[in-house]
C-alpha cells in the first residue's frame with residue numbers, strides 16, 4: 001500500500017517538484033543528494049506514484065532494480081526512498097502556475113490556494129493520452145469508446161469492465177497490454193488495428209500480449225467509422241495505402257461494443273507553455289540542456305513531460321539527473337553550460353538532451369523515424385566529417401536508442417553542432 005505523510009506546507013522550499021510519478025519521486029530524492037535541504041513534491045492525484053499505480057502487470061524495474069516488478073511495486077520502492085529522505089509530499093493538490101520568480105501557485109483540498117517560493121523547480125507532469133478527437137475518427141458518438149489508459153484504470157483500479165467485445169486501435173504498448181488484460185478478464189478482443197506497416201510497441205509486448213493469446217494484429221489498417229446509437233455496435237475498418245490513405249473499397253465491418261483508442265501519449269505541458277519555456281515541436285516537451293535545465297534558469301524537467309519513454313527505468317535515470325542538477329543549482333554548483341548543440345539528422349526523429357558538453361559524459365536518448373535492420377549510428381560535425389560511429393543490430397521507432405557519449409569519443413571534435421544519423425548498413 002502506497003502512503004504519503006500529510007504535511008503542512010512551508011512558505012519556501014529549495015526545490016519544488018511538480019508531479020509525483022516515478023520521475024518526480026526520483027527527482028526529489030536526487031535533489032537532496034545534489035544539495036537541496038527542503039524539497040516538496042506536489043501531485044494532483046490522491047496518492048503519489050503516477051501512471052504506475054494502474055499498471056499492475058510486471059515488466060518494470062529490470063534496469064533500475066535488477067528485478068521484474070509490477071508498476072505499483074516500482075512506485076512503492078521509489079516512494080519509500082522519498083519517505084526515508086524526509087521530503088514533503090502533498091497530494092490531491094494541483095499546480096496552477098509558476099511565475100517568473102519561481103513562486104508556485106497550487107490548489108490543495110486542505111489549504112485551498114497556496115503560494116510557495118521555490119529556488120528551483122523540477123517539472124515532472126508526465127503525459128496524457130491522445131483521444132478519438134485527435135485523429136477525428138468519423139461516425140456517431142456512442143458510449144463504449146475509451147482511451148486504453150482509461151480502460152486500464154477502470155479494470156485495474158475500480159474493477160469495472162469496459163465491455164464484452166473489443167477492438168483496439170493502435171499497437172503502442174498501452175494497447176498491447178490492454179489487449180492481454182481484457183482477454184484475461186473474459187473480454188473478447190477481436191483484433192488490434194495499426195495504421196503503420198509495423199507495430200508500435202515493444203517486441204516483448206507483441207509476443208506476450210498478442211501472440212500468446214492469439215489476438216490478431218492487423219498492420220496498415222485503421223478504423224474508418226464508428227457505428228452505434230447509444231452504444232458502439234460495430235466499426236468499419238480499412239487497409240491503408242503507402243500514403244496512409246484508407247482504401248474504402250476494401251473496407252469491412254467488425255461487430256463490437258467497445259473501442260479502445262491507443263494512439264499515443266502527449267507530454268502534459270500546459271504549465272510549461274504558461275511559463276513560456278521553449279518546446280521541441282517533435283517531442284512536444286521542453287528543450288533541455290545536458291543537466292535537464294529548460295530555457296528558464298532554475299527550471300528543470302524529466303520523464304514523460306520531456307519525451308515519451310518506453311521504460312520507466314530510463315525515466316528514473318533521467319529524473320535523477322534533473323533532480324541532482326536542481327540541487328546543484330540551489331547551492332551554486334551546477335556544471336558549466338553546454339558547448340554543443342545536438343542536431344537530429346537522417347532517420348532521427350529527435351534527441352534529448354538538446355545540448356551537451358564535451359567535458360562530461362552524457363546519455364543521449366533518441367528515436368528512429370522508421371525501422372532499419374543492420375544500421376549505423378553516426379555522429380558528424382558541421383562540415384560532415386564523421387566523428388564517431390556505432391553499429392546497431394536494428395532500430396525501431398518504438399524502442400528508444402540510448403547513446404552513451406564519453407568525452408574521449410569527442411576529443412577530436414571541434415565545433416558547436418553535432419549531427420546524429422541512423423543509416424542503413426550495406427553488408428559486403
Ligand SMILES: Cc1cc2nc3c(=O)[nH]c(=O)nc-3n(C[C@H](O)[C@H](O)[C@H](O)COP(=O)(O)OP(=O)(O)OC[C@H]3O[C@@H](n4cnc5c(N)ncnc54)[C@H](O)[C@@H]3O)c2cc1C
Pocket residue numbers: 018019020021022023024042043044045049050051052055058059060061093094095096124125126127149152173174177268271302303304305309310311312313315
Ligand atoms: C499502460 C502503460 C503500460 C506501461 N508499461 C510499462 C512497462 O511494462 N515497463 C515500463 O518500464 N514502463 C511502462 N510504462 C511507462 C511508465 O509507466 C512511464 O514511463 C512512467 O510512468 C512515466 O513517469 P512520469 O513520472 O514521467 O509520468 P507519470 O507516471 O504520468 O506521472 C506524472 C504525475 O504528475 C502529476 N501531475 C501532472 N500535472 C500536474 C499538476 N499540474 N499538478 C500536480 N500534479 C500533476 C500526475 O497526476 C501524475 O501523477 C507503461 C505506461 C503505461 C501508460
